Amino acid sequence: MAQPEISVVVTIFNEEGNIAPLLEAIYHSLESIDYELILVDDGSTDSSVDKMKALTNERSQILIFNKNYGQTTALAAGIDHSKGQYIVTMDGDLQNDPSDIPMMLDMAKKEDWDVVAGRRANRQDGFVLRKLPSKMANWLIRHTTKVYLSDYGxxxxxxxxxxxxxxxxxxxxxxxxxxxxxxxxxxxxxxxVKHHPRIHGASKYGLSRTFKVIADLILMLFFQKYFQRPIHIFGTLGLLSLALGILVNFYLLVEKLMGEDIWGRPILLVGSILVLGGIQLITTGIVAEIIVRTYFESQNKKTYTVKAIHQGGKKED
Incomplete structure (x- = not known):
């Protein structure tokens, strides 16, 4: 089977009312493009799967989960099964518009972008529950990760x-x-890109995800800066804590030698905690380094990516 130009990955969870108009919009928008469509059903409990089976064409496949795993896992499964030169991701709630895909593909090819991200220019969602938290999250992610996109959602x-x-x-x-x-x-x-109000079904998002976003953001910052060198953060914090603890304890030792009673003083507890905490952080860093080495070496993964190889002596066309 020839490699399609694009693979369109759509995640579905209880979207029975959107399946027919979604597929119609995708087929119409991509009729001039060599594509494959991968629909990932994330454990729907309504009739979404039956409707997809009845309406999909020969370019489509449906991945059906046995339970709800979440959008990230659904996207990962769709990407794993993709064969296209480019991979498009979108939600199945019809708020994204498939008619934007040809424009984005053309932009990616002509300007050689690795990623072209959509930005909802006229977002059709409520301000207090959706837009305001989204704006705050976007600002926080942009300024902490230094990846300056306007619309992470x-x-x-x-x-x-x-x-x-x-x-x-x-x-x-x-x-x-x-x-x-x-x-x-x-x-x-x-x-x-265009953005439409949700017509069928209910949104799967709410304010409860705020704390999850913050927790995941901390993980992302760690991945960005210290994934391949965890000892740099754990070791630095550990040495700082250990040094402070030693200074505090040295001060207490001098006080003791001068005849002062140091037993029961809060600073004694602080010094002990700093020393023990420093040792624990350094040990954690060493263990993390061993885990990182195991991650790369056991799976024969590389710590680098080669974008292209140019053979000397060959002229560019």
């Missing part, structure tokens, strides 16, 4: 296949896909 994106397939999606990291892509050295841009 827009699922409509197009990736070169080698970027998408090396991102290592798991947990709930779909919100941070641009950060993961940047970690792989991707060149990315963003473009305004």
């Amino acid at each position: 827009c699922s409509l994106r197009i990736y070169k296949a080698q970027i998408a397939q090396n991102m290592g999606l798991y947990g709930e990291l779909h919100r941070f896909i641009p950060v993961l892509a940047k970690h792989e050295g991707a060149r990315m841009t963003e473009v305004d």
Whole structure:
């Protein structure tokens, strides 16, 4: 089977009312493109699967999960099964518009972008429960990760296949896909795309995800700066804690030698905690280094990615 130009990965969870108009929009928008469509059903409990089976064409396949694993896992499965040169991701709620895909693909090919991310120019969501938390989260992610995209919440994106397939999606990291892509050295841009109000079904998002976003952001910052060298953060903090603890204890020793009673003083407890904490942090860093080495060596993974190889003596066309 020839490699399609794009693979469109759509995650589905209880979207029975959206299946027919979604597929119609995709087929119409991509009729001039060599594509494959991968629908990932994330454990729907309604009639979504039956409707997909009845309406999909020969270019489509449906991945059916036995239970709900979450959007990140659904995206990872769809990307794993993709064969296209480019991979497009989008939600199945019809708020993303498939008619934007040809424009984004053309932009990726002509300007050689690794990632083209959608930016919802006229977002059709409530302000207090959706837009305001999203703006705050976008600002926080931009300024902590230094990956300057305006809209991390827009699922409509197009990736070169080698970027998408090396991102290592798991947990709930779909919100941070641009950060993961940047970690792989991707060149990315963003473009305004259409956004529609939800007509059928209910949103799967709410304010409860705020704390999850913050927790995942901490993990992303660690991945960005210390994934291949965890001893640099644990060792630095450990040495600082150990040094402070030694200074405190040395001060107490001098006091003791001068005849002062140091027993029961809070500073004695502080000094002991700093010393023990420093030793524990340094030990954690060493263990983390061993785990990182095991991760790379046991799977024969490389700590680098070669973008291209040019053979000397050959002229460019």
